[in-house]
Structure formats: structure tokens, C-alpha cells
Amino acid sequence: xxxxxxxxxxxxxxxxxxxxxxxAAFIIANGAAxxxxxxxxxxxxxxxxAIQKGxxxxxxxxxxxxxxxxxxxxxxxxxxxxxxGGMGRxxxxxxMKKRNAASLDTLMKQAREQGVRMIACEMTCxxxxxxxxxxxxxxxMGGVATxxxxxxxxxxxxxx
Amino acid sequence: xxxxxxxxxxxxxxxxxxxxxxxAAFIIANGAAxxxxxxxxxxxxxxxxAIQKGxxxxxxxxxxxxxxxxxxxxxxxxxxxxxxGGMGRxxxxxxMKKRNAASLDTLMKQAREQGVRMIACEMTCxxxxxxxxxxxxxxxMGGVATxxxxxxxxxxxxxx
Amino acid sequence: xxxxxxxxxxxxxxxxxxxxxxxAAFIIANGAAxxxxxxxxxxxxxxxxAIQKGxxxxxxxxxxxxxxxxxxxxxxxxxxxxxxGGMGRxxxxxxMKKRNAASLDTLMKQAREQGVRMIACEMTCxxxxxxxxxxxxxxxMGGVATxxxxxxxxxxxxxx
Numbered sequence: 191x192x193x194x195x196x197x198x199x200x201x202x203x204x205x206x207x208x209x210x211x212x213x214a215a216f217i218i219a220n221g222a223a224x225x226x227x228x229x230x231x232x233x234x235x236x237x238x239x240a241i242q243k244g245x246x247x248x249x250x251x252x253x254x255x256x257x258x259x260x261x262x263x264x265x266x267x268x269x270x271x272x273x274x275g276g277m278g279r280x281x282x283x284x285x286m287k288k289r290n291a292a293s294l295d296t297l298m299k300q301a302r303e304q305g306v307r308m309i310a311c312e313m314t315c316x317x318x319x320x321x322x323x324x325x326x327x328x329x330x331m332g333g334v335a336t337x338x339x340x341x342x343x344x345x346x347x348x349x350x
Numbered sequence: 351x352x353x354x355x356x357x358x359x360x361x362x363x364x365x366x367x368x369x370x371x372x373x374a375a376f377i378i379a380n381g382a383a384x385x386x387x388x389x390x391x392x393x394x395x396x397x398x399x400a401i402q403k404g405x406x407x408x409x410x411x412x413x414x415x416x417x418x419x420x421x422x423x424x425x426x427x428x429x430x431x432x433x434x435g436g437m438g439r440x441x442x443x444x445x446m447k448k449r450n451a452a453s454l455d456t457l458m459k460q461a462r463e464q465g466v467r468m469i470a471c472e473m474t475c476x477x478x479x480x481x482x483x484x485x486x487x488x489x490x491m492g493g494v495a496t497x498x499x500x501x502x503x504x505x506x507x508x509x510x
Numbered sequence: 511x512x513x514x515x516x517x518x519x520x521x522x523x524x525x526x527x528x529x530x531x532x533x534a535a536f537i538i539a540n541g542a543a544x545x546x547x548x549x550x551x552x553x554x555x556x557x558x559x560a561i562q563k564g565x566x567x568x569x570x571x572x573x574x575x576x577x578x579x580x581x582x583x584x585x586x587x588x589x590x591x592x593x594x595g596g597m598g599r600x601x602x603x604x605x606m607k608k609r610n611a612a613s614l615d616t617l618m619k620q621a622r623e624q625g626v627r628m629i630a631c632e633m634t635c636x637x638x639x640x641x642x643x644x645x646x647x648x649x650x651m652g653g654v655a656t657x658x659x660x661x662x663x664x665x666x667x668x669x670x
Contacts (some may be wrong), residue, residue: 193529204669205534210395214365219495235530238589239484252605271396285412289476316609334541342518346507358662370555374525381654431556446571449636506667
């Protein structure tokens with residue numbers, strides 16, 4: 191959909207760490223990237239789980255508690271409804287596989303290959319005691335100013 | 351607010367199936383349509399419930415389980431908070447009626463009469479085993495590319 | 511980021527009353543205001559809690575019940591995850607303080623000082639039996655038309 195020199199942009203805030211919402215975010219990101227749009231995803235609050243490696247995080251007592259309760263990693267996300275302690279995640283994965291829908295892990299890999307920018311919110315990382323080394327490769331660190339600059343130039347922006 | 355030949359556009363992704371969020375989506379859609387804007391609502395994931403007829407869906411075992419647990423139909427949606435097994439839905443309806451606020455059902459009918467486009471996400475339909483025959487009249491089927499094309503031309507886009 | 515005579519605009523619907531989401535909304539609002547953008551925040555449904563004084567609301571039986579269950583005031587908001595009956599709120603506040611992150615109360619004060627417009631949804635106020643006198647100073651009343659007009663002129667619009 192790009193029709194000039196500079197590529198058209200799309201920006202998203204991924205606030206939620208729910209499997210289904212993160213999946214929707216990556217499907218939109220990959221779709222826009224397929225149209226040669228430049229996509230920036232800003233992961234903040236619970237959304238940071240999606241781009242974490244899955245190691246334990248947190249240095250202080252509360253940071254470690256939060257790290258344990260809310261352990262990151264793309265395979266640990268559960269859906270926003272009907273999770274039933276992991277059962278929902280398993281069922282969704284199975285239904286998606288049966289219908290040849292791409293898994294969340296695959297969607298994220300496609301996004302990286304298509305050059306989708308993944309930016310981790312510096313402020314949340316500081317509060318939740320998550321460091322750059324806790325994220326998968328290619329994740330940038332950024333603040334709210336980065337989001338506002340991108341969103342102001344974007345064809346559309348979403349809060350997910 | 352249209353000031354040229356082509357109407358101005360608004361696009362929305364309705365991801366949530368919560369009564370209150372779906373209601374907010376239709377209020378915005380009807381408001382924009384009243385300004386002669388062309389509104390496209392993309393229903394995906396749990397949002398599909400809002401535009402289903404309410405019949406049982408799903409062919410395979412898991413699809414049928416999901417169809418039962420998450421039976422569709424605009425009258426089956428409960429609010430995101432204070433539902434208490436249906437009590438919240440009843441109370442909200444009653445409070446809204448008392449104040450002459452339009453019901454969700456009425457809001458949806460108004461949207462259809464004003465020409466708001468309702469598009470069901472093909473991929474979610476496939477995974478959840480919901481067919482075109484399970485939707486109310488006038489619903490179109492579409493993919494992420496349809497949304498991105500619309501959103502890129504929209505004055506504003508929302509993820510609800 | 512303003513580069514003409516009229517300031518660039520940003521608009522947000524704050525539908526959620528979760529502490530973390532309201533916090534994200536104010537962080538974005540303050541960030542945009544720092545770039546001299548004119549920010550309008552439309553508080554609706556549960557989001558109204560954030561701009562209430564915290565007094566009891568509701569005249570009829572159901573309005574009073576809702577006012578009690580969902581008592582407003584910026585300090586009463588709990589996070590969308592891990593609240594544990596208030597424990598989460600306490601922990602988040604403590605972790606944020608340790609890292610010198612601004613509290614929700616401070617973020618809201620900054621927003622007011624920077625001229626961020628806070629608009630309460632008239633229709634929700636009527637249904638939930640909340641009056642203008644129940645809001646903090648400076649809150650305007652407005653309808654969906656106000657939002658659509660603002661969003662149509664905004665660089666980006668978010669539904670939070």
C-alpha cells in the first residue's frame with residue numbers, strides 16, 4: 191500500500207499479555223508488513239511477556255514474585271477467556287493446528303523476518319525489573335516519546 | 351463530516367465479546383454513520399458472538415465444546431465486569447431501559463440501517479468452526495488484508 | 511510535533527477502569543502533551559471511575575448498588591491482573607515508588623496542568639447515575655459526537 195518513497199507506517203501498543211490478543215496483534219502486524227508497511231509494536235505492561243525469553247526475572251523480592259507469577263515467554267501466554275489453568279491454551283493450539291492456522295511462535299518469527307520493529311517499554315521494564323537481556327533477539331528499548339513519534343506518522347495506530 | 355466526493359471512513363476491530371465493549375463499538379459506529387462516515391466493523395475472536403444468530407456451532411468435538419461454552423447471539427453477551435452469572439446483564443439492561451438508552455439489539459439494528467459494514471474474520475471462523483450461515487443477515491466475510499486496506503484509508507481506527 | 515498554527519491532536523477513549531490501563535492512558539496523554547499536542551481523553555463506562563471524586567453515587571436502588579460495587583476515585587483503581595483484593599494495587603504502587611515512576615494520581619495532575627482535556631461520557635453518566643458534581647474539577651461533559659469530531663482530526667486515536 192506504500193505509494194511514495196517513505197514506507198507507510200502502522201503502530202501498535204501491545205499492553206495485553208493474553209495469548210489471543212497478542213496473536214491478533216501479530217496477525218495485523220504481519221498483514222501490514224505484507225503490504226510493505228513499516229510496523230512498530232510497542233510492548234508494555236503485560237504485553238512484555240510475549241517478547242521475553244522465559245527466564246526468571248526480577249532482582250528485588252517483589253520483582254521476583256512478579257517474575258514468578260507472570261513468567262514470560264511466548265509459549266506461556268494463555269487466552270483471555272476459557273483458559274482453565276492451561277487447558278484453554280492447549281485446546282486453542284490444537285484447534286489452530288487442525289485448521290493450519292499459524293501458531294503464535296510462528297507468527298512472531300514471521301514478524302521478525304518481515305522487519306516488524308519490536309520495542310520494549312523502558313519504564314515498565316524498570317518497574318517490573320526486566321532487563322534487555324531478558325528479551326528475545328532484536329528487541330529495542332524505547333519510551334513513550336518513541337511511540338508518539340511513530341503513531342503520529344502512522345496510517346493507523348491500535349491499543350491492544 | 352464528509353467534505354469531498356468519497357465518504358470519510360472509520361474502521362474498528364471488535365475483538366471483545368463483552369456486552370459493554372460491543373455496545374461502545376456500536377455507539378461509536380452509529381455516531382460516525384450519523385456524520386455520513388462509512389464505518390467498517392471487523393469482528394474477530396470473541397467479538398464474533400455479537401453477530402452470530404445464536405444457534406449452536408462447531409462440527410468437531412472441540413468446535414462443539416467451544417460453541418457450547420461461548421454460545422453466540424447479541425442477547426447472550428454479558429458485561430466485562432459484575433456479570434455474576436447473568437445478573438449484571440439483567441441489571442444493565444434494566445438501568446439502560448430506565449434511562450431510555452438504546453439496547454444492544456437496537457444499536458445493532460440501527461447500525462445495519464445506517465449501512466455500517468459488518469465483516470467476520472475468516473480465519474477465526476475457520477478455527478472456531480463457525481460458518482457464514484451462523485451469522486445474521488448482511489454480514490460479509492473478510493481477512494486481515496480487508497481490515498488493513500480500510501484502516502489505512504480511515505480517519506481513525508480502534509481495537510475494541 | 512506541532513508544525514503549523516493549529517496544534518496536532520490526539521484522542522483517546524478510556525473505557526477501562528483498571529489501574530494499569532488508566533495509567534497507560536495518562537502516560538500517553540502526558541507524552542503527547544509534552545510534544546505540544548492537544549489531547550482529549552473521553553472517559554466512558556468503567557473509565558469514569560478514574561475522574562470521579564470518590565463519593566458515593568447513584569440515586570435509584572440499582573444506581574446506588576453500582577456506585578457501591580464500583581466506587582470511583584483514582585486511588586481505588588486496581589490492576590487488571592494480580593489484584594488479589596487490593597494486594598496487587600499495593601504492590602504495584604510500592605514497586606513504582608521504588609523505581610521513581612510517577613503514581614496515577616501524579617500522572618493525572620500532570621495531565622491537568624498540561625491542559626489535557628478530560629471529557630465524561632454523558633450517556634454512561636445517565637445510566638450509571640453519576641452527575642457532573644461527582645467528578646474532579648475541570649471535567650467536561652460530552653457525547654459520542656464530540657469524540658468523533660476530535661478523533662477525525664487526530665493524528666492517532668486509541669480505545670483503552
